[in-house]
Amino acid sequence: MRIRIGDVAQDDVARVAGVSQKTVSRVLNNEPNVRAKTREKVLAAVQSLQYHPNLSARSLASNRSFLVALLYDNPSQSYVMETLTGVLDACEPRNFGMMVKPLDSNAPDIAERTMSLVHKRRPDGLILTPPLTECGELLRTLKDRGIPFSCVLPHDPAENIGVTMDESAAACEITSYLVELGHRRIAHVTGRMSHSAAKWRLDGYREGLRLAGIRYHTSLVVQGQFTFSSGVMAARTLFASRKRPTAIFAANDEMATGVMWEAAHHGLMVPNDISVCGFDDSPMAEQVWPPLTTVRQPNRDMGRIAADQLLNTLEGGEGHMRTVPYTLCKRESTDSIVA
Amino acid sequence: MRIRIGDVAQDDVARVAGVSQKTVSRVLNNEPNVRAKTREKVLAAVQSLQYHPNLSARSLASNRSFLVALLYDNPSQSYVMETLTGVLDACEPRNFGMMVKPLDSNAPDIAERTMSLVHKRRPDGLILTPPLTECGELLRTLKDRGIPFSCVLPHDPAENIGVTMDESAAACEITSYLVELGHRRIAHVTGRMSHSAAKWRLDGYREGLRLAGIRYHTSLVVQGQFTFSSGVMAARTLFASRKRPTAIFAANDEMATGVMWEAAHHGLMVPNDISVCGFDDSPMAEQVWPPLTTVRQPNRDMGRIAADQLLNTLEGGEGHMRTVPYTLCKRESTDSIVA
DNA sequence: CTGAAAGCGCTTACAG
DNA sequence: CTGAAAGCGCTTACAG
Numbered sequence: 001m002r003i004r005i006g007d008v009a010q011d012d013v014a015r016v017a018g019v020s021q022k023t024v025s026r027v028l029n030n031e032p033n034v035r036a037k038t039r040e041k042v043l044a045a046v047q048s049l050q051y052h053p054n055l056s057a058r059s060l061a062s063n064r065s066f067l068v069a070l071l072y073d074n075p076s077q078s079y080v081m082e083t084l085t086g087v088l089d090a091c092e093p094r095n096f097g098m099m100v101k102p103l104d105s106n107a108p109d110i111a112e113r114t115m116s117l118v119h120k121r122r123p124d125g126l127i128l129t130p131p132l133t134e135c136g137e138l139l140r141t142l143k144d145r146g147i148p149f150s151c152v153l154p155h156d157p158a159e160n161i162g163v164t165m166d167e168s169a170a171a172c173e174i175t176s177y178l179v180e181l182g183h184r185r186i187a188h189v190t191g192r193m194s195h196s197a198a199k200w201r202l203d204g205y206r207e208g209l210r211l212a213g214i215r216y217h218t219s220l221v222v223q224g225q226f227t228f229s230s231g232v233m234a235a236r237t238l239f240a241s242r243k244r245p246t247a248i249f250a251a252n253d254e255m256a257t258g259v260m261w262e263a264a265h266h267g268l269m270v271p272n273d274i275s276v277c278g279f280d281d282s283p284m285a286e287q288v289w290p291p292l293t294t295v296r297q298p299n300r301d302m303g304r305i306a307a308d309q310l311l312n313t314l315e316g317g318e319g320h321m322r323t324v325p326y327t328l329c330k331r332e333s334t335d336s337i338v339a
Numbered sequence: 340m341r342i343r344i345g346d347v348a349q350d351d352v353a354r355v356a357g358v359s360q361k362t363v364s365r366v367l368n369n370e371p372n373v374r375a376k377t378r379e380k381v382l383a384a385v386q387s388l389q390y391h392p393n394l395s396a397r398s399l400a401s402n403r404s405f406l407v408a409l410l411y412d413n414p415s416q417s418y419v420m421e422t423l424t425g426v427l428d429a430c431e432p433r434n435f436g437m438m439v440k441p442l443d444s445n446a447p448d449i450a451e452r453t454m455s456l457v458h459k460r461r462p463d464g465l466i467l468t469p470p471l472t473e474c475g476e477l478l479r480t481l482k483d484r485g486i487p488f489s490c491v492l493p494h495d496p497a498e499n500i501g502v503t504m505d506e507s508a509a510a511c512e513i514t515s516y517l518v519e520l521g522h523r524r525i526a527h528v529t530g531r532m533s534h535s536a537a538k539w540r541l542d543g544y545r546e547g548l549r550l551a552g553i554r555y556h557t558s559l560v561v562q563g564q565f566t567f568s569s570g571v572m573a574a575r576t577l578f579a580s581r582k583r584p585t586a587i588f589a590a591n592d593e594m595a596t597g598v599m600w601e602a603a604h605h606g607l608m609v610p611n612d613i614s615v616c617g618f619d620d621s622p623m624a625e626q627v628w629p630p631l632t633t634v635r636q637p638n639r640d641m642g643r644i645a646a647d648q649l650l651n652t653l654e655g656g657e658g659h660m661r662t663v664p665y666t667l668c669k670r671e672s673t674d675s676i677v678a
Numbered sequence: 679c680t681g682a683a684a685g686c687g688c689t690t691a692c693a694g
Numbered sequence: 695c696t697g698a699a700a701g702c703g704c705t706t707a708c709a710g
Contacts, residue, residue, distance in 0.1 A: 009687055020697045025689065033695050052458040056398035057687035060465065060702050065395065077420035077622065085441065097460060099436060102424065119391040121436060228626050257626050264628035284623060287567050287596050289603035348703055359681045364705065372679050396703035400687050 008051045012325045015130055015223055017045035030051060035295040059122075067097045068310060069123040070303075071114065071132050073105040075227060076254060078282050079299055083129055083152065086303025094311050099123060105131045111141040117188035118147060125149055125310045127303075128160075131195045150310035150319060152302050161319035167197060170295045170326040171204025171249075172211070175275055177293075177328060178247045179212040183275060186214070187245035189234040189255050191226040198226070201251040201279060220245055224255045231258020232265075239266050246274060246337050253278035253285045253294055260333065271335035280331055290332035347390045356384035367392060398461075407649060408437045408462040408469050408641075410453065412444040414566060415593060417621050418638055422468055422491065425642025438462060446469045450480040457486060464488055464649045466501075468641075470534045470542050489649035489658060493639050494535045500658035502644040506536060509634040509665040510543025510588075511550070512615055516632070516667060517586045518551040521676035522614060525553070526584035528566040528573040528594050537565070540590040540618060559584055563594045570597020571604075578605050585613060585676050592617035592624045592633055599627055599672065610674035620668050629671035637663055 010028075014021040019038060025036050027042040034042075045051070059065050070087050072080050084100060091098050093163050103110060103116050116125070125148035132138065133154040134250050151162035178186050188205045189196030202221070209216050222237050224230035231250055235258065238245055250256035256278030270290055271275050276287060281296035305322050313319035349367075353360040358377060365373050368383040373381075384390070397406050409426050411419050430437050439458055442449060453465070464487035470492040471477065481488050490501035517525050527544045530537030538608060541560070548555050561576050563569035570589055574597065587596035595617030597651055600611050609615050609629055617624060620635035640663055648658035 011687080021688085022697055023695090026696085029689090035695065038695080054399070054687050055460065056395045056404065057702090058689075059395035060393070060399050060704080061687075061689035063689090063702075078416040081416035081420055084439070087440070088441065095459075097438060100423070100427070100439065102427065120434075121394065254626075261626065261628045284626065286622065287593075287600065288627065289600045350703080360704085361681055362679090367682085368705090374679065377679080393703050396686090397705075399688080400703075402686075402705090665698035 004209065008049045009054070010051075011052050013042065013045045013049055014055045016049060016226075017041045021075075021262060027185060028114065029198045030125060036204050050305060064124050064314075065098055065122045066095065067121065068125050068127060068307065068314075069099040069101050069117060069121065070127045070129070071101050071103050072129045073103050073132055074129060076252075076280075076282065079280070080129075083303035086300040086305070087307040089300070090276065090311060094315075096124075096311060096314075099159050103132060105135055110135055111138045113318075114138060115145075116139065124314050127306050128152065128154070130197060131192075133160075133227050136188060143331060146188055148313050150306045150313075152306045153197065157321045157323075161309045161321055162324045163302045163309070165297060165302070165324050165326055168204040168207065170297075170328075171201040171251075171279065172208040172295070173204075173328055174279070175208025175249060177330065178249065178275065178277065178334065179208065179214070181247070181275065183247040183336060184214055185243065185245040185247070186213075187220040187222065187238050187248045188246060189222050189224040189231060189238075189250040189259065191224060191251040191255070193223065195226070198251055198307035205249060207248035223253065226254060228254050228258040228261075231255030232262045233258075235259040235262035235266075235307035238264075239268070243272070245332065248274065248276050250278050253282045253292060256292055256294070257288055260292070261262040270333050275334040275337075277334050281327075285329070285331070288333075293331045293334040294329050296327040296329050298326075345477070347388045348393070349390075352381065352384045352388055352390050355388060356380045365599040366532050369615060385675045386649065394405045397555070403463050404461045405434065405542055406438055407438050407459065407464050407466060407646065407653075408438040408460065408524075409466045410442050411438050411468045412442050412471055413468060415591075415619075415621065417623075418619070419468075420641035421638035424652055425639040425644070426466060426646040428639070428643040429646035433654075435463075435650060435653075439489075442471060444474055446597055450477045451478060454480065454484075466645050466649055467491065468532075469536060472499075473534060487649060487652050489645045489652075491645045492536065496660045496662075500540055500648045500652065500660055502641045502648070502661045502663060504636060504641070504663050506539035507543040507546065509667075510540040510618065511547040511592075512543075512667055513618070513632070514544050514547025514588060515550060517588060517614065517616065517673065518547065518553070520586070520614065520673060522584075522586040523551075523553055523674065524559065524582065524584040524586070525557040526577050528561050528563040528570060528577075528587060528598065529590040530563060530594070532562065534565070537590055544588060560592050564589065565591050567593050567597040567600070570594030571601045572597075574598040574601035574605075578602075579606070583613070585629060586673065586675060587613065589615070589617050592619045592621045592631060595631055595633070596627055596674075599631070608673050614673040614676075615672050620666075624668070624670070627672075631668075632670045632673040633668050635666040635668050637665075 010021045010024045034141040129152045133151045151160045154160045157164040160292045222234040223236045277293040281294045309319035348358045349363045352363045468491045472490045490499045493499045496503040561573040563573045616632040620633045624631040652658040
């Protein structure tokens, strides 16, 4: 039981077109030095025979797989799906395939596991997403072995190709927005602090306070883990404090949703009793009540751009580190303090 | 710029092991007729040389790709991710790779698009997820051309291999649960009626009513689209009716969340003013307030099982249609009517 | 139980 | 601008 394709080979196309196999190959690969007339004949034969190149043969001969691998270790299913879709957006028109590989960023042998994938499937390059981009050992291994890769939001954008976003500026902006609404006791629920994103967002929060002349209080900062339940826990801590904040900025939407969940559980109305905002603009941001004020990170675009940078280098061009803009999404979960 | 592997070939292993290349191939493919001693020698050589087989060469020679393609057209990112993860669970240990392919189930040329993928990437088989399993033309094309495929929740389980679940029974059970809680005016928000799942769930709802001796009222059934916003709209319709239902069973969690959203918007308390339940047990079910009563569909398991059935047939074994059990998840979004 | 030969369908390297 | 030859690293089909 096996898929059998027409089994038309370049050979057959060549015969029909009245040229050599090599010429068919040239046309198919858009190589120069083919007369327009010859090209046409070949293309016509390809068409009439319904010829489809055999990628295995091409890979074997050229020692390339025309495959990229997307590596991830992110609890957010929507994040991974958006990124994956973006990578596919980039791969499709350039005739590359994509493999996906979930990895545990805390595994001590993560570099070996990655190399095992590289040996088995031989992707031409890799795309790393946070928090895998934080694994120094992994990045070093890939660089040492000369394996091309591209990063989404790496710790050090200057040293990699891929895509990044000014998360600190975004976090600063959303904090400033809370200030504009009249809030002064603004709490922050951080992400897992080993992730750069958590640091960037905390930095932005502090900068937002500084710009408004509001003192930074560690009592208003609670550590989360980027998960829903850590948002619930953080909110519990904050609600128990003597002087409750009037607004909470959670470092991602998942935690912000947890904060809202706990607020409801605690009998607090959002935004009347407390304003809540998040970060990412994941689908849930619009599906909770009230809709969540957040920062939109264009994950699909970022996946596409990261993949494009990688493909550029694979095709002999140049890969860069691109920066995408963010958008502040003002919704109903935040309100003016003197409503 | 290209990944270069050690480039150890079977040839090299054969030389080191002191056997022929064919024997190395036999050992690697677990073929019979190799002396234990010989096998050991080969394995030792493989180990010492860090040999990794070249899949392209293997594919070219054997005319198999060792690849399956997961086809989807589902708006729920968590659904796709869970299924994909399940498929990966099955592929990993059997050394198959997975491609993913988003498709538009409404495209008139869906069969051609699929065949185009088949011609380009030559997967050994396909895995179809709803609603692609509803595309008669696609299924027919695949069968006609002898392309192996496996289905998740196909319209007609008896005619395919893969995995299914008794959705009607599950819908009946959750309806009965509402009845147990004392509800009699129970509304249903259907999914997109062209999907079998929508029909099965509606059937189960009707059966649940019938078992309780409650008459079926079309005024209590509103058409949705399986989307969040269609849930919002449906709730709006139901809340506007003269006699509001005391409970709403939405055909999936996405719509149930929309119903809850609209309830909040409308100033109705869940579950005090109205009970709401869904179907799927997607991650959001536990993240909304109050947590959503729903039916758990084990999507990851289903992905794994569907893939396993396909791989069985690809490896010369038998593929079956498996049935997985569901679980009723009782949470706080539903309550007794005389609380 | 083992091996020598041919061939899968391409690209590379070279020649003209 | 075009082509003949060799070879990529495996498996298949056959022989012993």
